[in-house]
Amino acid sequence: MNTEQRNNATKTMLGLKLPTDPRWVNIAEKNIEEILIDHAYCEQKAASSCISLIIQYPEKEKLREVLMPVVSEEWAHFRMVLKEMDKRGIALGVQRRDEYVHQLYNSMRHGGTREQQLGERLFLNALIEARSCERFRLLSQEISDENLREFYHELMISEAGHYVNFIDLAKEYLPADYVKTRWAEWLETEAQVIDNMELRGDRVH
Numbered sequence: 001m002n003t004e005q006r007n008n009a010t011k012t013m014l015g016l017k018l019p020t021d022p023r024w025v026n027i028a029e030k031n032i033e034e035i036l037i038d039h040a041y042c043e044q045k046a047a048s049s050c051i052s053l054i055i056q057y058p059e060k061e062k063l064r065e066v067l068m069p070v071v072s073e074e075w076a077h078f079r080m081v082l083k084e085m086d087k088r089g090i091a092l093g094v095q096r097r098d099e100y101v102h103q104l105y106n107s108m109r110h111g112g113t114r115e116q117q118l119g120e121r122l123f124l125n126a127l128i129e130a131r132s133c134e135r136f137r138l139l140s141q142e143i144s145d146e147n148l149r150e151f152y153h154e155l156m157i158s159e160a161g162h163y164v165n166f167i168d169l170a171k172e173y174l175p176a177d178y179v180k181t182r183w184a185e186w187l188e189t190e191a192q193v194i195d196n197m198e199l200r201g202d203r204v205h
């Protein structure tokens, strides 16, 4: 896939404004141990984030209905990554600082209604799913380990589904025009975060 095709795939699939630097996947492949460790924690944080949303918005039945299965899927992903690590004799180690998520978190808008606050968290989660999906696609297409290519292909499909879940939930609790406007702002913010981040192959994001 050439750069233009990659750019178009990113835009049409996920709405992301800036495709990942094509050098990332090559550096990541050389640091696959670090990628797997970081990835394991991404899955754990995804599960934890959904649990936290369910607990903090107990009155939102639709949210609970949609996110309970996502918790199970993210936890299954966590276990899948640990299994791949076990096969390769890689220990989990301590969690790394997640600069990407940290910067997105700092971009959240404070105040507004309870639903708007929920929206911020849903958009944040949706963006992390979208970027993860985009990077898993690169790994599934470009790395030489056949087993890991399949592994990342499967995860890419699952994370794309979660991205849709979060956007649909935002539409459930907020007016369509608000979602459209705020999501467009978030996409711009995410592109700036990616653009300003150091290119490193030891992180999923």
Ligand SMILES: [Fe+2]
Pocket (backbone or CB within 6 Å): 043, 046, 073, 074, 077, 158, 159
């Ligand atoms: Fe996941």
Ligand SMILES: [Fe+2]
Pocket (backbone or CB within 6 Å): 046, 074, 129, 158, 159, 162, 163
């Ligand atoms: Fe996910």
